Structures are given as C-alpha cells and as structure tokens.
Amino acid sequence: MKKILQSLEEKINQIGKTSHPDKLRYEALEDLERLKSEISIIDFQVSKGLKDKNILNSLLAKTSENLENALKNLRNQKDELKILLDTLPALVYFKDSQLRYHLANRAFLDFSGITQKELEGKKLKEVFKSYLPIGDYENLEESVIEKGKFFFNVEEQLEKNGNIIWVHTNIAPVRNHTGKIIGLIGVSWDITDQKKYEDELKYSKEIAEEGEKIKDRFLTNMSHELRTPLNGIMGMAEILGKTNLDNKQQEYLKNLRNSGEHLISIINDIFTYSSLEKEEVKPIQKAFNTSELLQNTAQNFKEKLLEKSLKSVIDLDKSIPETIKGDPQLLGLILRNLYSNAVKFTETGTITMRAVPVSRTTENELLVRFEVEDTGIGIPEQYKDILFGSFTQLDTSSTKTYQGTGLGLAISKKIVNLLKGEIGVESKWQNGSKFWFTVPLSLENLETEEILYNKQKILELLKEFSVLLVEDNLINQKITSLTLEKEGCQVNLANNGKVGFEKYQQKLYDLILMDIQMPVMDGLEATQKIREFEKSKIDRHAFIIALSANALKEDKEKAIASGMDGFLAKPFKPEELFQLLFNLIIKK
Amino acid sequence: MDSFQQYGINLFGTTSAGEILFDSDGDIMLNRGAVLVLTDIPASSFQLQLLKMDNFTQDVFGKEAGEIIKQRFKEPSVLTSFSGLGKNIQAVIDNILIKTRSQLKMYGCLAGDDLKLEKALVFTEKEITDCGAIFLILDDEKIGLNGMTTSGWNGLGTDFTVTHSEENVVSEIDNIPALDFYVNYLNILEEDLPMIGLEYPLMIKHQDGTFSLRAINKIDKEKRSLIFSSSIKSGTVFSFSASPGFEILEKTREKVIAFYEKNQSADLMFLYSAVARQLATGPLINTEIKLAAIKWRVPLVGCFNYGEIAKDNDQPSKFYNQSFTLALLTEKPAPSL
Incomplete structure (x- = not known):
C-alpha cells in the first residue's frame, strides 16, 4: 500500500x-x-x-x-x-524401548537398594554394578521389545545381601495408542516360600512314588516267592493224584490241594485288587453264552457243594438271549466271588444263581440283573454298609470261622463300577442273603465265530511238537516236563536263558516254555536273542510261552514286549497251558 | 421457469448464498442476483430429474435416485443439487452409491438461501422443491465429468467426544447438551447459530488419521441439539476448527495447479464454493476463483453454498463442508466408425 x-x-x-x-x-x-x-x-x-x-x-x-x-x-x-504400585508387594518396573529404566515401585527400589533418581534413564548393568541378577535378562527384554511377546519365567535372583531368592517374573510389552511398542513392564514376585513348599511337595510325591514302586516290587517278589514253591506243591499234588493212593492218603492229598487252591485264590485276589486299584483292568466286549457263564461258575464249586450237600439251582430268564455281548471274564470273576461267599457262608439248603432282564437301556443294550441267593447265615443289618469295603469280613476275631482276605466283594464292586452297573445285597441275619448286580450288556453284532476249545486237537498237535523248557527251578522242571510228557510230548531242558538260546540255535524247537527270572540270562533277554536270531538267520517263529511266578500286568507286558507269544502265571494247571496253546496255535 | 418451458429449455437450477460468473472479458462477477449458463448438450446424452424427498427416509430416497441413475446410462455421472436443510445428505449419497457403482462421479452442492438458513430450493423448468434434489444425469461416454475438492481449515484446541447422537443429529458432547456446549465453548449467542456454525465446523477425527469437516446447518433449540448434513456417531472424537485466513488460498492454488496438470481439457466449469470460504477470505475470494478460471479459460459458473458434493481422486463421492469444489464438463469426440 x-x-x-x-x-x-x-x-x-x-x-x-x-x-x-x-x-x-x-x-x-x-x-x-x-x-x-x-x-x-x-x-x-x-x-x-x-x-x-x-x-x-x-x-x-x-x-x-x-x-x-x-x-x-x-x-x-x-x-x-x-x-x-508402592503398595504392591511385587517388584514392578517400566523400561523404555532402549531398555532404560523409567520408573520402579518401592518394592523394586528396596530390593535393588537404589533410589528412583539413580534408576531413571539407566540400563541394567549401570544400575546393578556390584552384582547382577542371575539369567540373561537383557536378551529376554530385547526379545519382548522386538517380538512384542509376553515372557513368563520362574528363576533364581540374587538379593543385594547375596541371598538367593526365587522369583516369578512376567515381562510384557507396553504399546502406545497406535500399537507401537514404546517399552516394557516387568513384574516379579518373590515366591521363595512357595517354591520351598513346592519342593517339599515334590519330594513327598517322589517319596510316595518310590513307596508305590517299592510296593509293586514287593508284590512282584512276593508273587514270585509264593508262586514258585506253590507251583511245586500243586504240581507234585497233581502228579501224586495220578498214583495209587489209599483212602487215607487220598483224603490228605485232597486237603493239601484245597489248601493250595485257597492260597492261590488269596494271591489272585490281592493281585486283581491291585490291578483294579491301578486302573489297569480294561473291560472288553465279547460275545458269550449266558447259560454257559452261569453253569461254569457253579461247576467251579461242584466239589464244595457236594461236601456240604448244598443244592445248586440256576435260573436263567428265557427272555435273555442265549448269546450276548460283554466281558465274560470279569462277569465270571464277580459271579465266582459271590458264589464262593454263598458256599462259604451256607451250611444247609440251596444256592441259586439267577439272571433276569431289567430294562432296555438303548435299542441295542439290555440291563441284566445277576443274583446269587443262599440260605446261609445272612448279614446283620448294621454290617450291610461296610460289606463292599476292602479287606472286610464280618467276623474279625482271631479265631474266625470263615477264611478269606475279605477282598472278594470289594473286587466285585470295583468291577461292577467298571462295567457301569450297580451292586447290592438283600439279607436278614440268620435268614439267607441275596447278592445282586446289574450290568448293561450289548445286543449288537452277536454273531460269533468262536472256535470252541478242543483239548484233543491240541494234544494231538503237541505230540508232534518239539518242546524246550527253559527253567532253573528243579521241581518246576520236573512238574512241567512230567505233565507234558504224560500227554506224549518230548521235552528238552535248559537251566537258564543262555543255555536255552544256545539249544534253540542247535535245534529249532516248535514250542519254548520260558521262565522269566533265571540266573546267567533271564527269560526276557533270551527271548529277544531268539527273535533276533530268527529274524536275521532263519525265517521261522517258535511259540514262546512265559511261565512266570510274577503275575503282575507289567510282567505280562514286559514278556510280550520281549517277543513272547503268551504268558502263564505259575502255578498253572495243565489245562490252562493247553487252552493258551489252543488259542495261540489253532485259533490264530 | 415458464419462459424456459415455453422455449423448451431444460433448467437445472438451485438457490444459493451468492453467485459466481467468469465472464467473457475475463472478469469475475459476484452478486446476489442470478447467474445463468446456456449449454447445448444433446438430449440423448443427459436426463434431468427432480426428486422430492417428501416423507421418504434418506435410505429410500437415495436408493430410488440411485435406481434412476443406474437405469439411464451404462456409464452415468451426475451433477446434482440438494435442498433440505437438516437432512442427512451423506446418507442419501451412500444409498445412491449402493444402487450404482461405488465409483460413480457426483459433483454438486447443498443449496443456499443467502445465509438465512431457512429455506433453500432446487428446481427445473417444471418443478421446484425445498426438500429434495435435482440430478443432471450425464452419459459419461459422451460427456466427460471430472473434478476436485480442497478445504484448508485447521483444528483448534483439545479433543471432545460426541456422547449421544442419532444419525445427523448430535444431542450431547462430553455429556453436555450439544447446543449449550457449542455456545459455551465459542462464547457466542444462541441467536448466532446456525450461521456461525458455517464458519466454525467440527473437525471429525477418523481412526485412520484422516479427518472430515462438518458444519452445523440447523439447530433444535428445544432438544438442544445440533444438526449436520452427515451422520456423526456417538463416540466420534472431534475438535473445533477455523479457517487460518488467506492461507487457504495457497492450498487451493497448489491443488488446482496439480489438478490442471492432469485435466487440461474442459468445455464448461462449475464451481461450488462453501459460503464459509467467502466469509473467511472476504474480497480475496476473487483470487481463489480467478485462479481456477484463468487456468482453463472456459466459461465458469458457480455459487456459494452450504455444502459440496465431490469425488476426489480414488475416494467415492462424498459430502464436504468448507470446500472449494470444481467440476469440469467436456464433450467427448464421437467414436470413429
């Protein structure tokens, strides 16, 4: 302008x-x-x-x-x-993206022994000059900044006084409103007491686990130590029974066998209960004949029923299909336990075993109620609730009339639970008892191609078999070889696994009966060597059956894992061996 | 209007808050009268349509308009003017674009009424409405339509949050009745509104860092609310804004030059300028208008108004406040046989 x-x-x-x-x-x-x-x-x-x-x-x-x-x-x-932040007992600090301290709470400052002013803008090594925290903190923090990931850790830290404490540390990235990482926040808790408690707990657990292992080892050893001589006793009794004995001797032999069988049943009960406790028992689904199941159960007690002049009645409802699906072994075990009790506690009268349908739970499932009713002494009302507990017998006096471990009903209850059923008892003191259980049984795919056991067939086959018995115990050597030789088999002997392996290399046996625990070389190693030899040198497979006084599930598993085809717990009856061989050789 | 009918001339008209004409002598004429441009567009290349909003919602209205636009030409483009102060024009545009393609080119304005903010009109040679729109639908294959828009307003002070709103009616800001909030912050009289709202719009801040200017064009004294031409959702963060003065001219100059470099051909120009720009720059508004006119040196007609519609670069067509919006019309050569 x-x-x-x-x-x-x-x-x-x-x-x-x-x-x-x-x-x-x-x-x-x-x-x-x-x-x-x-x-x-x-x-x-x-x-x-x-x-x-x-x-x-x-x-x-x-x-x-x-x-x-x-x-x-x-x-x-x-x-x-x-x-x-100062109220928090945890150590809290903020760092910028260059990992320089920006802010810390009272607990952190007390722990590190420095002031907020001394801390600000400094890096880890500048702050902790005289001592350093254990662990590569800076690298961890760098990765939190670079990757934006949280970091959790339990670690040891060194206090300013030199004490080592345990801390649980969380480091998290801090982002601004655009999401850019501008630093990190670290929070550490002193968990020394908690850690101590955890260590104690861990130690207690280890002790408990060790205790459990010791218990298992004890059971295994006990099994071996009891079964080996028992095998001898029962085997010799079996052989003795085939000789000419007068009536008195027959009577003594009978008592000997009864006592032996009783001892076997006690050992079996303990092992079954132990397996159920460890949840090792897995039910299977298999078609079976209901009538046969009941008949076989009663058949097991034939002699005892005769002794006591007890009448046995089997009452199978006609609406239950003849063939049905479930776990016949476990059902048989429950029935045998209940029947055994009925026989044990009944002096006169009848024992009735019954099976009746309850309801159709689904289209293909039938709930069946099994009953074992006796005319025995019955159960006082006040004891009914404790009946199914472990090691329970109503007469706990030292001079008790009835023998047993008291595990039978506890085992039965565990199995019934496993089969998703219920178990109970109806009884009046001095007026008999009725034990019952229900289990769902399947009606699906009932067609079975079960090849029925034929003893004759297996015996004919065995006569053509060359058999090697690998066993260090002389009595067991005699019993087993005599049993087999009586059926026409030719049996050769080996005193341990090493000799057994050597003999197999010289002569290719068809069947090897292998003890597990032996000096020089045990049965497991010998089997492995035999299988390696077969694989590398010859193309054949001999049947190897473990004969072991160790009857735990893991013993069986170890035997099968080593390459054996089957497992028999000593003492075994010849019939058991024949059945196993039938299943192995003919069925398969 | 009768005369136009008598001579069979289609009329695409709008009232305004001031008229603009770049005459044959190269002078800019601004007045409070009327300006008129006559153009000879073949009837087969355009369709003129006036639609009344009546009781329709903006959704229905927009979709009906969109349907008409879509049906007329394979590749349509649109010059438009809206009347209806307090209506949600952005919602109408959104619904038009739902029916047509999203890249439909639309340029135009919200009609003015010489700053009375009472009743603006749009009209053809046959009809007139104070609540509706006129559409000059062009066959883009024969008549090219292109344009640009620029603003220049700056944000002022701290951020606030819209705490209650329905569509384009804002009733609470930071939990205070919106009208009271606005009057209190700017220390103005209620009577100054809505006119002063044209000069001091809200600068809406979007999450992606961009912003939009929204000027008040109506108030509801009873409900203590402010009414805009576009939806402002609850939770929207904004600051007040004002023109930095003559600096906006510099921004316009840069944008016009850049646009000219890419679009030198034009037969006719329409200029839609926010009336707030005239209020902010006074006599220097001529400089801004002249800058555009002398670049292309073709007839330019335009008006000052309460809001502008434009498609800027790759953005879809939108409603703007405080903008300087240019639309160029070009007759395309007939395809050779």
Whole structure:
C-alpha cells in the first residue's frame, strides 16, 4: 500500500509538469482503485479479526482450562498409580524401548537398594554394578521389545545381601495408542516360600512314588516267592493224584490241594485288587453264552457243594438271549466271588444263581440283573454298609470261622463300577442273603465265530511238537516236563536263558516254555536273542510261552514286549497251558 | 421457469448464498442476483430429474435416485443439487452409491438461501422443491465429468467426544447438551447459530488419521441439539476448527495447479464454493476463483453454498463442508466408425 501511495504522490506532483496529464490522471485513478481494494481487504481483515477474536479467545481459554484440568487429572492419576504400585508387594518396573529404566515401585527400589533418581534413564548393568541378577535378562527384554511377546519365567535372583531368592517374573510389552511398542513392564514376585513348599511337595510325591514302586516290587517278589514253591506243591499234588493212593492218603492229598487252591485264590485276589486299584483292568466286549457263564461258575464249586450237600439251582430268564455281548471274564470273576461267599457262608439248603432282564437301556443294550441267593447265615443289618469295603469280613476275631482276605466283594464292586452297573445285597441275619448286580450288556453284532476249545486237537498237535523248557527251578522242571510228557510230548531242558538260546540255535524247537527270572540270562533277554536270531538267520517263529511266578500286568507286558507269544502265571494247571496253546496255535 | 418451458429449455437450477460468473472479458462477477449458463448438450446424452424427498427416509430416497441413475446410462455421472436443510445428505449419497457403482462421479452442492438458513430450493423448468434434489444425469461416454475438492481449515484446541447422537443429529458432547456446549465453548449467542456454525465446523477425527469437516446447518433449540448434513456417531472424537485466513488460498492454488496438470481439457466449469470460504477470505475470494478460471479459460459458473458434493481422486463421492469444489464438463469426440 505504501508503494501505491508513493506512486500516486509522484503522479500528482508531475501532473503540472508533464505534457500528457490525461495519461497520468488515468494512471493515478488506477492507483486509487488499487488503494481502495487494499483498504477493503484491510477493512475485512480488521472486522474479521474482531469477530474471530472473541471466539478464538474463548476457545483458547477453554482449551487452556481443559489442559490444566487434564494436567491435574494426570498428576492425580500419577499419584494414585504410584500409591498403587508402592503398595504392591511385587517388584514392578517400566523400561523404555532402549531398555532404560523409567520408573520402579518401592518394592523394586528396596530390593535393588537404589533410589528412583539413580534408576531413571539407566540400563541394567549401570544400575546393578556390584552384582547382577542371575539369567540373561537383557536378551529376554530385547526379545519382548522386538517380538512384542509376553515372557513368563520362574528363576533364581540374587538379593543385594547375596541371598538367593526365587522369583516369578512376567515381562510384557507396553504399546502406545497406535500399537507401537514404546517399552516394557516387568513384574516379579518373590515366591521363595512357595517354591520351598513346592519342593517339599515334590519330594513327598517322589517319596510316595518310590513307596508305590517299592510296593509293586514287593508284590512282584512276593508273587514270585509264593508262586514258585506253590507251583511245586500243586504240581507234585497233581502228579501224586495220578498214583495209587489209599483212602487215607487220598483224603490228605485232597486237603493239601484245597489248601493250595485257597492260597492261590488269596494271591489272585490281592493281585486283581491291585490291578483294579491301578486302573489297569480294561473291560472288553465279547460275545458269550449266558447259560454257559452261569453253569461254569457253579461247576467251579461242584466239589464244595457236594461236601456240604448244598443244592445248586440256576435260573436263567428265557427272555435273555442265549448269546450276548460283554466281558465274560470279569462277569465270571464277580459271579465266582459271590458264589464262593454263598458256599462259604451256607451250611444247609440251596444256592441259586439267577439272571433276569431289567430294562432296555438303548435299542441295542439290555440291563441284566445277576443274583446269587443262599440260605446261609445272612448279614446283620448294621454290617450291610461296610460289606463292599476292602479287606472286610464280618467276623474279625482271631479265631474266625470263615477264611478269606475279605477282598472278594470289594473286587466285585470295583468291577461292577467298571462295567457301569450297580451292586447290592438283600439279607436278614440268620435268614439267607441275596447278592445282586446289574450290568448293561450289548445286543449288537452277536454273531460269533468262536472256535470252541478242543483239548484233543491240541494234544494231538503237541505230540508232534518239539518242546524246550527253559527253567532253573528243579521241581518246576520236573512238574512241567512230567505233565507234558504224560500227554506224549518230548521235552528238552535248559537251566537258564543262555543255555536255552544256545539249544534253540542247535535245534529249532516248535514250542519254548520260558521262565522269566533265571540266573546267567533271564527269560526276557533270551527271548529277544531268539527273535533276533530268527529274524536275521532263519525265517521261522517258535511259540514262546512265559511261565512266570510274577503275575503282575507289567510282567505280562514286559514278556510280550520281549517277543513272547503268551504268558502263564505259575502255578498253572495243565489245562490252562493247553487252552493258551489252543488259542495261540489253532485259533490264530 | 415458464419462459424456459415455453422455449423448451431444460433448467437445472438451485438457490444459493451468492453467485459466481467468469465472464467473457475475463472478469469475475459476484452478486446476489442470478447467474445463468446456456449449454447445448444433446438430449440423448443427459436426463434431468427432480426428486422430492417428501416423507421418504434418506435410505429410500437415495436408493430410488440411485435406481434412476443406474437405469439411464451404462456409464452415468451426475451433477446434482440438494435442498433440505437438516437432512442427512451423506446418507442419501451412500444409498445412491449402493444402487450404482461405488465409483460413480457426483459433483454438486447443498443449496443456499443467502445465509438465512431457512429455506433453500432446487428446481427445473417444471418443478421446484425445498426438500429434495435435482440430478443432471450425464452419459459419461459422451460427456466427460471430472473434478476436485480442497478445504484448508485447521483444528483448534483439545479433543471432545460426541456422547449421544442419532444419525445427523448430535444431542450431547462430553455429556453436555450439544447446543449449550457449542455456545459455551465459542462464547457466542444462541441467536448466532446456525450461521456461525458455517464458519466454525467440527473437525471429525477418523481412526485412520484422516479427518472430515462438518458444519452445523440447523439447530433444535428445544432438544438442544445440533444438526449436520452427515451422520456423526456417538463416540466420534472431534475438535473445533477455523479457517487460518488467506492461507487457504495457497492450498487451493497448489491443488488446482496439480489438478490442471492432469485435466487440461474442459468445455464448461462449475464451481461450488462453501459460503464459509467467502466469509473467511472476504474480497480475496476473487483470487481463489480467478485462479481456477484463468487456468482453463472456459466459461465458469458457480455459487456459494452450504455444502459440496465431490469425488476426489480414488475416494467415492462424498459430502464436504468448507470446500472449494470444481467440476469440469467436456464433450467427448464421437467414436470413429
């Protein structure tokens, strides 16, 4: 505008001096127009400025007020946060993305023995000059910043006084509102006491586990130590029974066999209960004949029933299919336990075994109730609740009339539970008892191609077999070889696994009966060597049956894993061996 | 209107808050009268349509308009003017785009009424409405339509949050009745609204870092609410905004030059300028308009208004406030046989 005014002034001054006054006048008028335009812009700016002034001042004042309030709130929040952090017993710190300490709570400062001022802006190694925390912290923190991942750890830390404590540390990335990682927060708890408690707990657990192992080892050893001589006793009794004995001797032999069988049943009960406790027993689904199951159960007690002149009745409801699916072995075990009790506690009268349908639980499932009813001494009301407990017998006196471990009903209850059924008793003191259990049985795919056991067939086959018995115990050697030789087999002997392996290399036997625990080389190693030999040198497979006094499930598993085809627990009856061989050789 | 009918001339008209004409002498004319441009577009290349909103919602109205636009040409583009202060124009545009393709080119304005903010009109030679829109639907294969838009307003002060709203009606800001909040923060009289709202719009901050300007064009004194031409959801964060003064001219200059570099051909230009730009720059508004006019040196007609509609670069067509919006019309050569 100043320039326009100067130009205008010059033009006005020259008007009287020039020969072209009209041109100058025209230019001066143009300057005036430009001047007017400039003035109108200034006028507009002034009036707009005045109008905006109030509004902008107001906005500025309010913004300033807002900022002041925000600052106050921020200070309050900071104070609250500090109180909160200082109240926390955990060690809390914030670091920026360069891993420089920014803030820490009271617990952290006390732990590290430094002040907030000393801490700020410094790195780990600058802060902890005289001692360093155990573990590569900086690397971990760098990875939290780089990868944005959380980090959890339980670790040992060194206190300023040199004590080692256990801390649980969490490190997490801190992000700004755009999601960018601007630092990290670390929180550590002193868990020394907890850790101590955990260690004690772990130690107790190890002790308990060791105890459990000792128990298992004890059971295994006991099994071996009891079964080996028992095998001898029962085997010799079997052989003795085939000789000419007078009536008196027959009577003694019978007592000997009864006592032996009783001892076997006790050992079996203990092992069955132990297996159930360890949940090693897994039910199977197999088609079986219901009538046969009941008949076989009663058949087992034929001699005892005769002794006591007890009548046996089997009552099978006709609506239950002849063939049905379930676990016949486990069902047989329950029935034998219940029947055994009935025989044991009944002096006169009848023992009735019954099977009746209860309901169709699904289209293909039938709930069946099995009952064993006797006319024996019955059970006093107050004892009914404890009947199914372990090692329970109603007569606990030292001169008790009835023998037994008291495990039978506990075993039965565990099996019934396993089969998803129920078990119970109805009884009156001096008026007989009725034990019952229900189990769901399947009606699905009942067709069976079961090849029935044929003893004759297996005996004919055995006559053609060359048999090697690997056994270190002389009595067992005699019993087993005599049993087999009586059936026409030719049996060769080996005193341990090493000799057994050597003999197999010289003569390819068809059947090897292998003891497990033997000196020089045990049965498992010998079997492995035989299988390796067969695989690498000859293309054949001899049947190897373990004969072991160790009857635990893991013993069987070990035997099968070593390459054996079957397992028999000593003492065994010849019939058991024939059945096993039938299943192995003919059925398969 | 009768004269136009008598001569068989289609009329695409709108009231405004000031008119703009770049005359044949190269001068910018601004007045409070009327400006008119006559153009000879073949009847087969356009369709003029006036639609009244009546009781329709913006959804139905937008979809009906979209259907008409879509049906007329294979590749349509649209010049438009809306009347209806307090209506949600952005919602209408959104519904048009649902029916047509999302990249439909639309340019136009929200009609003005010389800053009275009472009743604006759009009209053809036959019909007129204070609540509706006119559409000049063009066959984009024959008549090219292109444009740009720019603003220049700056945010002021701290951020606030819309705490209650329904569509384009904001009833609470930071839990305070919206009208009271606005009056209190700007230290103005209630009577100054809605006019002063044209100059001090809300700068809406989007999560992706972009922003939109939203000017008040109506108030509800009873409900203490502010009404805009676009939805503002509850939870929206905004700050107040104001023109930085003559600096907006510089921004316009840069954008116009860049646009000219890519779009030098034009036969006719439409300029839709927010009336707030005139209020903010006063006599210098001529500079801004002249800058555009002399670049292309073709007839330019335009108006000051309460809101602008434009398709800017790859963005879909949108409603804008405080903008300087240019639309270029070009007759395309007939395809050679």
